[in-house]
Amino acid sequence: MSDMMKQFVAQELEQQIKENYPHLQYPPFMYAEAVQVQGELTKEVTLKILDKNRQPDSRFPEVPKVKTDIYIQKGDVVVIALLYGELDPFILRRCT
16 A cells, blocks of 8 residues: 555656646756857857767757857857756856
8 A cells, every 4th residue: 555655646746846846857057069159249059958978868959049148169068057947048158
């Protein structure tokens, strides 16, 4: 009987996180690759989200029109923050 209760609690907790706290499912800071860069001073960048091994993360689509004033070239890897769990990345810096 206790296994059924554990399973119920685990399912309910997973459902609550999905519905009320989706930002807890992903890390707040992630790697991303600049796949397209346009502009001079303020750049518009298309980003491909990467996993912790810097490989493309299939859970995320490419994110177009991310604005930044950081010097970025196509192919650069950057660190991004996903503010409030939204897929609206803020570029923090380039990675080496």
